Amino acid sequence: MPEAAAIKVGVYSSICEEDAVWIDQYLAEMERLGLRFAMNFDRCSQETKRRLADHPLCIGSTSNDDPAREFTEQDKQGVFNILESKGCAWALAWDLDETWEKDAPGKLAAFETDADYIDCPWVNLWEDKDHIRRDGPFASGYRVKFYRLNAGWRWHFDHPITNGAKHAFRQDDREPKQGRFDLVCLHWGLMTREMRLRHKERWDRIYTAAVGRNPYGIWNFALNETI
Numbered sequence: 001m002p003e004a005a006a007i008k009v010g011v012y013s014s015i016c017e018e019d020a021v022w023i024d025q026y027l028a029e030m031e032r033l034g035l036r037f038a039m040n041f042d043r044c045s046q047e048t049k050r051r052l053a054d055h056p057l058c059i060g061s062t063s064n065d066d067p068a069r070e071f072t073e074q075d076k077q078g079v080f081n082i083l084e085s086k087g088c089a090w091a092l093a094w095d096l097d098e099t100w101e102k103d104a105p106g107k108l109a110a111f112e113t114d115a116d117y118i119d120c121p122w123v124n125l126w127e128d129k130d131h132i133r134r135d136g137p138f139a140s141g142y143r144v145k146f147y148r149l150n151a152g153w154r155w156h157f158d159h160p161i162t163n164g165a166k167h168a169f170r171q172d173d174r175e176p177k178q179g180r181f182d183l184v185c186l187h188w189g190l191m192t193r194e195m196r197l198r199h200k201e202r203w204d205r206i207y208t209a210a211v212g213r214n215p216y217g218i219w220n221f222a223l224n225e226t227i
Helices: 003-007 017-033 046-053 073-085 104-109 193-211 218-222
Strands: 009-016 036-042 058-064 090-093 098-100 117-126 128-133 142-148 154-156 167-169 178-180 185-187
Touching: 009 017, 009 073, 017 046, 017 098, 017 104, 036 046, 036 073, 046 058, 058 073, 073 090, 193 218
Parallel strands: 009 036, 009 090, 036 058, 117 178, 117 185
Antiparallel strands: 090 142, 098 185, 117 128, 117 142, 154 167
């Protein structure tokens, strides 16, 4: 097991059946880093559940099996809570179509911070694995990926379409401290136009069910061939 496991990072992820194509890549990366994970299943087949829930690094799961109920970001609360219950010091947000830079094992092993939540560089592979996109909404290049679980905070997924745990509660008045970790996350899910079309269709459906429309312009930008 890589040394990364010593810092007690636990991963929380969510999968729908469409993302089952990423399972082999996801598990290979989890094994490379030696991290434990909890998985939320969104109307998944028994085979998809078996492949992930039976893996030795899986420490728990939740499941929505109602075919009529769309996924919301709040569905991640259950697997996030599993990491807390298992004594993980950190929760790492990780989508099925993401991997990490080649130096990730060493960087995780040396990871030290007094921050409470941490941004990581986040880049989108574009057309092939040798190119990334860095214009428009892809230019910011950072996402919150780590949340500290052992400092008295209570993290909440408080909105159906807001990515990440945005609010923390604690007995004293101290605000959670933001940090930054130079650990690059690679997003594979928008590489081709076919992938981008599938993403837009999925999130149009999910966000419309949750709040009546898709309020985010990134999907239209990603599909605009004129730019």
